[in-house]
Amino acid sequence: MDESAAYYEQYLSTTQLAVVKTHFGDGLFTKCDANIGEQVIEDAPLIAYPLPARHYAHYATKGKTNGFCFTCLRMFQEGEIPVLCSHHSQQCLHTYCSEQCRDRSWLNGHWLLCLDWNRPAYAYIQALYSEETYSDYVVAEIIAGLISKTMIMVINGRTYEDAIEHVFKPYKMLFGFTNPVIYKVNLPQKYKKIRSLFQMSTRKLNFIQDEIPIEILDLFVCPEIHSYVMSLIAFNAVAIQDRGIGIYSTLSKLNHSCEPNCNVKFDERCDAILEIEKPVQAGQELYISYIDDKMDRNQRRKELQEGWGFVCQCTKCQRGE
Numbered sequence: 252m253d254e255s256a257a258y259y260e261q262y263l264s265t266t267q268l269a270v271v272k273t274h275f276g277d278g279l280f281t282k283c284d285a286n287i288g289e290q291v292i293e294d295a296p297l298i299a300y301p302l303p304a305r306h307y308a309h310y311a312t313k314g315k316t317n318g319f320c321f322t323c324l325r326m327f328q329e330g331e332i333p334v335l336c337s338h339h340s341q342q343c344l345h346t347y348c349s350e351q352c353r354d355r356s357w358l359n360g361h362w363l364l365c366l367d368w369n370r371p372a373y374a375y376i377q378a379l380y381s382e383e384t385y386s387d388y389v390v391a392e393i394i395a396g397l398i399s400k401t402m403i404m405v406i407n408g409r410t411y412e413d414a415i416e417h418v419f420k421p422y423k424m425l426f427g428f429t430n431p432v433i434y435k436v437n438l439p440q441k442y443k444k445i446r447s448l449f450q451m452s453t454r455k456l457n458f459i460q461d462e463i464p465i466e467i468l469d470l471f472v473c474p475e476i477h478s479y480v481m482s483l484i485a486f487n488a489v490a491i492q493d494r495g496i497g498i499y500s501t502l503s504k505l506n507h508s509c510e511p512n513c514n515v516k517f518d519e520r521c522d523a524i525l526e527i528e529k530p531v532q533a534g535q536e537l538y539i540s541y542i543d544d545k546m547d548r549n550q551r552r553k554e555l556q557e558g559w560g561f562v563c564q565c566t567k568c569q570r571g572e
């Protein structure tokens with residue numbers, strides 16, 4: 252069993268699914284027959300973020316709409332009182348559906364990106380929220396999460412190597428395939444901005460005793476990780492209805508077909524449910540469609556090439572349909 256298959260085995264051991272090497276890198280396979288409508292896995296996101304437009308709508312109409320949780324993306328119900336960021340005083344408008352979601356967001360790096368807590372980096376953080384630089388904002392959030400989780404593990408007694416391996420592995424495994432398209436546009440400029448932002452975050456924090464060690468900054472805030480994370484967002488992020496985006500470990504292993512046998516639905520939070528659309532037999536690969544598969548072949552191939560950087564090799568395209 253290769254590294255990727257072995258890694259995913261721990262998540263899939265309670266399901267009838269397996270990650271297997273294919274012509275397109277890894278793919279997700281079923282180990283048993285399944286019928287239309289069967290839900291074969293429910294996958295919680297590794298990370299999920301609201302769309303920036305949602306931030307703005309929320310900022311603009313604060314107090315007038317029900318809002319949503321910035322961690323699990325659940326929309327608040329009529330009359331529900333949101334939990335605010337613990338450091339909210341003026342600028343941070345992050346709202347959560349529970350203290351658990353609030354604390355998860357803080358440990359996942361919100362302490363680095365909170366407009367009220369990280370005042371020295373205020374202008375840099377503000378710039379990340381603009382709509383044009385959505386991927387900058389998400390890259391910064393992901394890298395903040397990597398730094399935060401690594402620091403917490405080191406404080407709890409793990410070695411740097413061990414902590415970094417543990418924290419980065421889920422992201423490393425997502426990108427198992429070799430994709431020729433890696434985003435490198437304006438990279439030095441982009442990663443330097445985020446580095447300056449994190450360097451300013453040197454105040455003593457209540458759960459982290461030290462400043463961000465230079466080893467961690469060097470490791471996670473560098474052109475290689477920046478371009479890797481940007482590519483992850485481009486190729487693996489899934490749109491969650493009109494709420495935001497999520498990156499999912501297992502779903503990221505689903506290859507595309509223009510005649511898919513599965514589709515993905517989301518529950519009221521952003522957990523994804525993979526549902527069978529056409530009967531499948533044990534040993535078959537599961538496919539979703541990344542695009543609107545009703546388009547003609549040229550349009551489909553163009554979208555896949557431009558959006559995901561590959562020439563579609565699915566059965567329908569191979570038949571020339």
Ligand SMILES: C[S@@+](CC[C@H](N)C(=O)[O-])C[C@H]1O[C@@H](n2cnc3c(N)ncnc32)[C@H](O)[C@@H]1O
Binds near residue numbers: 276278430487505507
């Ligand atoms: C979300 S990943 C799917 C899992 C991926 N195969 C892996 O190894 O992790 C998407 C990538 O898989 C490959 N891929 C998926 N569907 C394909 C298809 N129909 N034809 C060719 N390559 C495909 C492309 O490299 C694409 O960018």
